[in-house]
Amino acid sequence: MKLDPKEIADWKLSDQHLEDAIRELRVTGYVIFEGVLDSPRVHKLHSAFMEIFERYVAEIGDNRGKQRQGGVPLPIEGTFADPDLMGNPMVIDLLERLLGPDLVCSYFASDTPMPGSEYQPVHRDGKDLFPGVPVTVPPYMYELNVPLVDFRDDNGPLEVWPRTHLLSDFPLLEQKRDELRVGNGQMNVTTETGRPVSILASEFRDTSLQNFASGLPGQRVLMRAGSFLVRDPRMWHRGTPNRSSAARPMLSLAYGRSWYRFNAVTVQRAVYDAWPARVRELFRLASIDGALSREFA
Ligand SMILES: O=C(O)CCC(=O)C(=O)O
Structure with a gap:
């Protein structure tokens, strides 16, 4: 979605764009706001990221x-702590x-194919x-x-299967139901050549998903550096x-209903206190300075 410069300056979608974005997320499963962070900001984020990333690759x-770093945590400080990134008003609305x-x-972390x-x-x-x-x-x-660089066809863009967020996993399991006997997370399945094997239930779901997905068209998400891709994780x-x-770095933040815990975030007190109230509210269950999250207090 291409936004008007005023929508970006005010971080406020027009009524039409808001309606379109809600529909895209409900029906398609994702929406892209093209190039909303300007080049100097993207450049700063990219440099800060590469320094941490290179250290991580050398250590871990x-x-x-192969040649892929997923879920690499990033500190919520410096340029990363920018409230327009951590709790962008347009995204949060x-x-x-x-x-x-x-x-x-x-x-808050990053995914980077090298x-x-x-x-x-x-x-x-x-x-x-x-x-x-x-x-x-x-x-x-x-x-x-x-995305901290342009996502192009040749540099390992994310690929998505639109509308699959509306599918429960059940139809995939149902496909071969008569071949399954489940116990202790193990399943006995018959391979394509007729050989019986015992595998973990999670592995079965995975294999079944790969087979099913290979017959459906995916979409490569090509977008400019500094775009916002909002997607349903399902x-x-x-x-x-x-x-x-x-390298093709991408930052990831997750915002959910307060009872759903995807992962955990830690924020320094000074960073937290400097944020606008609305961003503090988003991080109210974070661990502040390493203290137990208020969720468990
Ligand atoms: O970086 C990407 O393009 C996808 C990363 C991803 O989905 C993952 O690592 O779980």
Whole structure:
């Protein structure tokens, strides 16, 4: 979605864009606000990110497949603590319309395929709230992704399967139901060549998802650096191979209903106190200076 400069300056969507974005999130599963962070801000974020990222790669190496770093945590400080990033009013207004007023941020990290990375398995983020129950529940969390470089066809853009956030996992399990006997998380299944094998239930779901997804068209998310991609984490997606010569970093934040804990965030007291009230509200369950989150107090 291309916004008017005034919508960006005020961080306020027009009524039409708000309506369109709500529909996109409900029906398609994602919406992109093109190039909303200006180049100097993106440049600062990119430099701050690369410094941390290079240290992480040197210390830890790959953590999510060949040449891929997933869920690398970032400190909520310096340029990352910018309230326009941590609790952007335009994004929060939109998400409140979909999730209600009780939003909480429970994740800030990054995903980065490096040159030479490969396809990820198709997956959803987070847990199925009611595993095995054939219902699609209303949305309970959205992710905000911010590309720090342009996402092009050659540098490993995210690929998504629109509308799959509306599918429970159940139809996939149902597909081969007569072949399953479940016990202790193990399942006995018959392979395509007729060989019986015993695998974990989660592995079965995964294999079944890969087969099913390979027959459906995915969409590569191509967008400019500094865009905002808001997506329902239940929508199937995967990382694709980065065939360029540079890393392709993407920031990820998660905002959910307050009872849904996706991960955890820690904020320094000084950063928290300097934020506008609305951003503090989003981080009210965070651990402040490492103290126990108020959720558990
Ligand atoms: O970085 C990407 O393009 C996708 C990352 C992802 O979905 C993951 O690591 O779980």
